Amino acid sequence: MFLLQVPPSPLIGFTSPHASEERESEAKYLEALDKADFPAWLKRLSAKPHHLGSDYGLRNAEFMRSLFASWGYDAQIERFQVLFPEPRERLLTMGRFKARLTEPRLKEDSTSRASGGLPPYNAYSCDGDVTAPIVYVNYGMPEDYDKLDRLGISVKGKIVLTRYGGGWRGLKPKLAGEHGAIGCLIYSDPRDDGYYQGDVYPLGAYRNQNGVQRGSVADMPIYPGDPLTPGIGATPDAKRLELKDVATITKIPCLPISYADARPLLQNLRGPVAPDGWRGALPLTYHIGPSVEDAHLELRFNWNRVEARDVVAKMPGSERPDEWVIRGNHHDAWVMGAQDPLSGAVTVLEQAKATADLAKTGWRPKRTLVFCLWDGEEPGLIGSTEWVETHEKELNDKAVAYVNSDTNGRGYLGMEGSYELQPLINGVARDVKDPEKGISVFDRARDRQLAGAAPSARPAIRAKQDIKIGALGSGSDYSPFIEHDGISALDLGFGGEDGGGIYHSTYDSFDWYSRFGDPGWNYELALSQVAGLATLRLADADVVPYRFAPLASEIGGYVKELVKLTDQMRADTEENNKTIDSGEFAAALDPRLTETPPVKKDMPPFLGFSPLQNAAAKLQTSCDAYDRAHPVDAPGSAELDRALIGATRAMLGAGLPKRPWYRHEIYAPGLYTGYGAKTLPGVREAIEGRDWKLAGDRIVILAATLDKLSEAVDRAAALK
């Protein structure tokens, strides 16, 4: 039995009598969870390679569908036909050195002997056959190319060698290509992902010298999902792009390699010693290059269409069946995927099973529950995106919230999501116990923040009622829900005490996970508890449990940030230009090195922020008014729910510049950060890109969107 140590906090959206009923249902749900399922399912699902389109992926989907069906769900496999290139030829040589490009079997890892797995490669790299010297470009992010410019080193006509980290992998070949490189290699440096971090597998949890991070390099900040069908479902009869017209496939060939394979390449580099922040943990002096010898990189892919199989299981709502609460995690892996994605996927299964057990006691969800296990997340959030695009109209009408998870492990609860759900998820976190420490997972996460903060910063953390959740960028299946469709979303998972370096490698296996991921399966249980309670509360509440004040407060903060950012850019530009003009930068440089001073930049104008500032102020007023008019224990109505759902959709606009698939005006993955969220992305990226005209235009657009949101919240506030 699950024990609460403190009097339970009020349940948001429940009248007092309904809150008591909900607590009773939740107790039954928690009671029904069974830790023994996790190793059994995880072992079964990770027994063979199960990437998108694979035989075992289909068998896994069928297995999960049958589980759902056996528990009484209406469970289907929904299929899409999607582009998924698999490697036909991979070759990397330099002089007599030939890269290994494979991950050897380990006697300590039983599934590393399995066949049929995808070898290390980057999906949606173009085909290519290039021969050129190598230049090392650190993480291959925009600031790294700025530094190369200052050092007078061009990547034009070269193959760049970049290390994983610093930003989303797909940006590396994109930026390399934009700077004139003809090929891109990405390796895992042991500084970031290897022996520097801890003992390597199989002795310890960390990446060994032969481990390689596979991964998609499709330009997902433009659009995710099937590259051939942007914006629409990849159904058999969908209108498809021709391969040559696909914007998200790389322009230059790109291959991931191990640090054992990278080492001889790095040793071949000459030219300047790499700046301090560029150096990794291999036992050599990191130079930028170019290399003495040419490297030869050859990549060929089968550009086939394969079948993506999403498992979708529904339990209809008893009172408001046309409102959906969706809970999902992907099921496809790069190879065995015990951690990624199965550690999260099995918590969805367990949640569904316990929810079905709860239903056997007579309980029914007020709203419809939809459990989803997505295919093709790894190549590009394909299963979720195609499903969202296919059912866009229905989701727009019905979706209350999407609760996502992905990998999970020992440690602290991580919470990202839509800020209207911040109070809800904090309440859940207060009600779930950390399995190894006995305090709530809320306290544990907050205490970790406290312990890591400067003493002077701690009182402010203690003073806040809730832990501030993170903003959603991209990197998992919540992306199409919130960013394309405006659906409130959460992304949940434990971690931070698991460590590891098997991400997207063959060694992400049951053997690894049961030793290092969550030995004891305690945090698998904890995630089933957290996501389960969040889902149940979303499904059962008398009124959709959004609270708008935190959202308005976040948005108000972002607006202040943008004003400050522009002021700071203006001050820095002025001062830097002055330091350039005076010759002071030039004077400080070593005349025997190639480094040159920075170049002058245009002065940022004063932007007309006032419409945005006024809109943000109005939004705060509207949101505060809603929260006052509708206390957390007020009764609800279907009409109010409709108004609330409508309010979240009010944050959608006509699409972001250069990437109209992304319609959310408040959150998007950064065009040049990838995973990381950019808040108020239209305006922020225009400012960061010094496109002042565009920034001015986007301020007006964003202000109108915020006004639309205020009006929607006002409408909800006026309802009973």
Next chain:
Amino acid sequence: MFLLQVPPSPLIGFTSPHASEERESEAKYLEALDKADFPAWLKRLSAKPHHLGSDYGLRNAEFMRSLFASWGYDAQIERFQVLFPEPRERLLTMGRFKARLTEPRLKEDSTSRASGGLPPYNAYSCDGDVTAPIVYVNYGMPEDYDKLDRLGISVKGKIVLTRYGGGWRGLKPKLAGEHGAIGCLIYSDPRDDGYYQGDVYPLGAYRNQNGVQRGSVADMPIYPGDPLTPGIGATPDAKRLELKDVATITKIPCLPISYADARPLLQNLRGPVAPDGWRGALPLTYHIGPSVEDAHLELRFNWNRVEARDVVAKMPGSERPDEWVIRGNHHDAWVMGAQDPLSGAVTVLEQAKATADLAKTGWRPKRTLVFCLWDGEEPGLIGSTEWVETHEKELNDKAVAYVNSDTNGRGYLGMEGSYELQPLINGVARDVKDPEKGISVFDRARDRQLAGAAPSARPAIRAKQDIKIGALGSGSDYSPFIEHDGISALDLGFGGEDGGGIYHSTYDSFDWYSRFGDPGWNYELALSQVAGLATLRLADADVVPYRFAPLASEIGGYVKELVKLTDQMRADTEENNKTIDSGEFAAALDPRLTETPPVKKDMPPFLGFSPLQNAAAKLQTSCDAYDRAHPVDAPGSAELDRALIGATRAMLGAGLPKRPWYRHEIYAPGLYTGYGAKTLPGVREAIEGRDWKLAGDRIVILAATLDKLSEAVDRAAALK
């Protein structure tokens, strides 16, 4: 001919007509400097090992004395009998691994084949023969032992393995011994000093895997110089301590090793993975230990007395012969010492030669010039300390300033010193051109500060008339002058564009220096110019060129720092104790690791800072008054000079707690930092050590010293 680009700044301490004469003399001095001397002398002096007590050290001293004599100086070799242990036995094994403990010959380095050099060792390590497991303690500084405590790892009965860096090497065996270790190994990690920094010697300038940093581990923050004769000159008849009573010899045996020798030891460690900041650049996972196997360390030394030979050359002053301006650099090396110390030593020779050439034109210094080349700096500032102690009375009466240098190389001018000399040395820096950039070395140093500063910090740097010089701690021969005798001092040298990793190794050779230290000998010339002009201005000025406002301003700043430090400690202690009491620290910890929460600390009381604050305010008033009463071009007098010299001595007190040899109340090397300066050390170290009673007592003592200084400055101000 040396060209000034801008109208010369006023010469501090010179009346206008005398300033013109001085400019003419300086032009002749600069003209007489001859770059060709540097390689010739440096090659000759570095041809064989010339450590303290060595045959070649004597031959070098005789060669330099004869040079001075040939230029017309009254030149002597002054001899002391000092304790200097040389190794008889060095053994380090672990299982079948036997450490190499030698630096192999390199065909690219001609003197690496020389015999008679000291092998790698730490001077003033005690004898010892110990066998125990190894524990890795990072830099072996106080905060590292705090971390070990929190991790529950004891070094008691263990041999610690520590890396160079983070603080003075002598603190490593001291702290290890205080924590119960029975042996200490110090290695150069390639992260700090090796391939991580750049290509290794002989390909590049950096430390190769066999290079070892020798060095003294005598407890010099207690007292430097001959360990047998603290506070008195080590003359033949001096009263000496018995060896067993010497406090500055280590309590546990200590040996420096290369990273090639350290690697098998590190690989043998188990226990927790070392915290992020503890990890180096060897290709392994850094663990803390203990090691699986025991290490065996055996060290035996010949505890002999040897002869230290200081070369001292004088040119009597024409008007005020009883005022001395002293210019020095050491001449002893650990092995060949091309960079350390000869790159600095030859600039002293060149300066003396050009000064003698100037004297041939009829010029004579107003004050007496004393050129010194010290022996035994490496083992413990021995030559300079014994000379200062021997001539203490005379120096107290006569010394106007001591101008030190040590190693020198390509790059930016580094200036440390007494703040009453800050305007003087800034003026000199404005008058010397950077040989590779054509602007003044002042501009170059300031532009480097600007280029490295945040844009918002640059206006403040530009607004300051002078570059703020650094405070003197320890690490070279200025220490006894300022810290024991209160003599104003400067320490000068170029660097920052030379790089390198041959410090205290066999490979600090002519071959290395001419390739990497100062190829072209331009910065050797520049240091001869800077130190030469500083010395000439100190010698020729109508009035000793101190300006007191910068000193008072610095001291006022230190007092504010101490108040802030105590307030911060109080706030942090309160908050940390609260976070401990609440269990929040404990809650954040991983239950499967050994780490424990920090322990509570006593609350710092409010200290009675007011006497110190009042004294600092009064000092500022007095110093401003002196500078107003004596403009930079006012005439002087011998009486005023005496008052000014007396003012600098007013900063001496009865000695610091636990180390009465250090008498300066404003500057000392830190008891637990070693090289780094501690300002207002009596009070500051009491606060840092949380000895509140002592802090209160030292505030009163320091306030009285500042009052004494104010009165001395007032007396000078009243004179004409």
